Amino acid sequence: xxxxxxxxxxxxxxxxxxxxxxxxxxxxxxxxxxxxxxxxxxxxxxxxxxxxxxxxxxxxxxxxxxxxxxxxxxxxxxxxxxxxxxxxxxxxxxxxxxxxxxxxxxxxxxxxxxxxxxxxxxxxxxxxxxxxxxxxxxxxxxxxxxxxxxxxxxxxxxxxxxxxxxxxxxxxxxxxxxxxxxxxxxxxxxxxxxxxxxxxxxxxxxxxxxxxxxxxxxxxxxxxxxxxxxxxxxxxxxxxxxxxxxxxxxxxxxxxx
Amino acid sequence: xxxxxxxxxxxxxxxxxxxxxxxxxxxxxxxxxxxxxxxxxxxxxxxxxxxxxxxxxxxxxxxxxxxxxxxxxxxxxxxxxxxxxxxxxxxxxxxxxxxxxxxxxxxxxxxxxxxxxxxxxxxxxxxxxxxxxxxxxxxxxxxxxxxxxxxxxxxxxxxxxxxxxxxxxxxxxxxxxxxxxxxxxxxxxxxxxxxxxxxxxxxxxxxxxxxxxxxxxxxxxxxxxxxxxxxxxxxxxxxxxxxxxxxxxxxxxxxxx
DNA sequence: TGCAGCGCAGAGGTCCGACCACTAGAATAC
DNA sequence: GTATTCTAGTGGTCGGACCTCTGCGCTGCA
Numbered sequence: 001x002x003x004x005x006x007x008x009x010x011x012x013x014x015x016x017x018x019x020x021x022x023x024x025x026x027x028x029x030x031x032x033x034x035x036x037x038x039x040x041x042x043x044x045x046x047x048x049x050x051x052x053x054x055x056x057x058x059x060x061x062x063x064x065x066x067x068x069x070x071x072x073x074x075x076x077x078x079x080x081x082x083x084x085x086x087x088x089x090x091x092x093x094x095x096x097x098x099x100x101x102x103x104x105x106x107x108x109x110x111x112x113x114x115x116x117x118x119x120x121x122x123x124x125x126x127x128x129x130x131x132x133x134x135x136x137x138x139x140x141x142x143x144x145x146x147x148x149x150x151x152x153x154x155x156x157x158x159x160x161x162x163x164x165x166x167x168x169x170x171x172x173x174x175x176x177x178x179x180x181x182x183x184x185x186x187x188x189x190x191x192x193x194x195x196x197x198x199x200x201x202x203x204x205x206x207x208x209x210x211x212x213x214x215x216x217x218x219x220x221x222x223x224x225x226x227x228x229x230x231x232x233x234x235x236x237x238x239x240x241x242x243x244x245x246x247x248x249x250x251x252x253x254x255x256x257x
Numbered sequence: 258x259x260x261x262x263x264x265x266x267x268x269x270x271x272x273x274x275x276x277x278x279x280x281x282x283x284x285x286x287x288x289x290x291x292x293x294x295x296x297x298x299x300x301x302x303x304x305x306x307x308x309x310x311x312x313x314x315x316x317x318x319x320x321x322x323x324x325x326x327x328x329x330x331x332x333x334x335x336x337x338x339x340x341x342x343x344x345x346x347x348x349x350x351x352x353x354x355x356x357x358x359x360x361x362x363x364x365x366x367x368x369x370x371x372x373x374x375x376x377x378x379x380x381x382x383x384x385x386x387x388x389x390x391x392x393x394x395x396x397x398x399x400x401x402x403x404x405x406x407x408x409x410x411x412x413x414x415x416x417x418x419x420x421x422x423x424x425x426x427x428x429x430x431x432x433x434x435x436x437x438x439x440x441x442x443x444x445x446x447x448x449x450x451x452x453x454x455x456x457x458x459x460x461x462x463x464x465x466x467x468x469x470x471x472x473x474x475x476x477x478x479x480x481x482x483x484x485x486x487x488x489x490x491x492x493x494x495x496x497x498x499x500x501x502x503x504x505x506x507x508x509x510x511x512x513x514x
Numbered sequence: 515t516g517c518a519g520c521g522c523a524g525a526g527g528t529c530c531g532a533c534c535a536c537t538a539g540a541a542t543a544c
Numbered sequence: 545g546t547a548t549t550c551t552a553g554t555g556g557t558c559g560g561a562c563c564t565c566t567g568c569g570c571t572g573c574a
Contacts, residue, residue, distance in 0.1 A: 008557065020345045027346065033525060044558045046303065049526085050310055057314035058339035060346055065526050066565035076347045078424070079336030082315035088277045089284065089317055090333040092417055100417045103364045160349055160357045164421055167335070265528065290554060301529045306555085322555050323536035 008043050012051025015041060028073040076163040083171040097172055102216040104165045105149065108156045109196060109212035110205040116155035123151045124197045131193055135186040148193055265300050269308025272298060285330040333420040340428040354429055359473040361422045362406065366453060366469040367462040369412035377412035381405060381454045388450055392443040405450055409457070
């Protein structure tokens, strides 16, 4: 962190922070224009922008060119866009991301079984049905797959865990999407999701956890196999394979919103 | 985030990013002075600083006033300083953080039991001994407590999980420190840590997981009690404000650097 | 009346050039 | 030899000009 409490830019961050804590600023709210706010806080516009940029980088603010700056409204995200950079820097491996995901989601499923409400169960059921309906369309299938897992995260009642899962998942998303196009056995995958749903519905936390773990373990090995296999000719994209000493982990994950 | 590929500031981020991926920049390396780099990239110094600020906010760069800008060298950190802001924004609850920590650390302990090396076991043993030696000094004890958990995280062999744990832990650190001063039963705590160590040493993943979970559950309830009972300063809101001129998220905790 | 298009106002994005503040190491004084 | 001061270099802040984007009211044609 390049800031301390003596830095001018920190004055901005602290100001916004306190406004957040006192509820003076609510999610979705718009903050005053930069020029105006800068005058009010007695800082230059440049410094103000530094502070806002810091907050934006952390997913607290949402800056829209030509429109204004708003307090982030969507679900919490923790370092979502940073994982790619960090991965390149520290050489995160694909298996480490999968392992993390497996752990998080397994516990998420267990918690969902304990705390999930009717609306969550209904949403899960819906997504499972959609998965069965799209077993022939990998792209569409993936959408419902992601949504299913997201509902579970919400059902867990722990937004922090949900945010962490979202972080990992989005980093893995690009790779998943590449292999998704040639996925097989979506029927089998849908069956597993259905099993997870049933375990959660019957409030069986242990079962939910173990089935989720089985599902993700299978998904990982499936993807490993498909990623290692030579990329099909019609698809120009090259599977990443094991690059030598380079960072072998998440490369390009979307940073746009 | 507020950037897309057309933005000038993104050119900076992408440039650094690619230098990271190709290994042209290594952790600890210093990047050229702002004025020079700005000229080289054909962007203004202001834009360059915006990009660097973005990277710094994510823990990729380390900017030191009067010295230079470096590629972060220490262990990976994911959104460490952001959790406080996000918490204020989305209203994270203390129990949610504890729950997350319990889950992460339990699995971390299990993985450490499976993969921990001799050096990790030695370090754990060391910290346990130090804990016993400082049962009368809560402040000192806490240092070794934190270090013990950190060693386990390293021993897990999964830097992503370790980084997530660090994120949660540092967010809890402030509260922990406050109650630490009036902690009792440190002997009992040390005993539990010793149990964890022994489980890991004997490669008993299940035992390590369950003891760790027990430890953290106890720690949570202990802190809840202590935080609720003696309230020197009655403020209705979450403990956070107060003391120093600058609150800020967890800062002085890192060991290396 | 309907609506496609123009144009303006306001917001963020970029740039410049000057100056301030901090750090580390060299130069100096004791 | 050690303590102090000076200085070069680097990030931090400033303010003010100008660019670009977005939203929306106004215009003008069908």
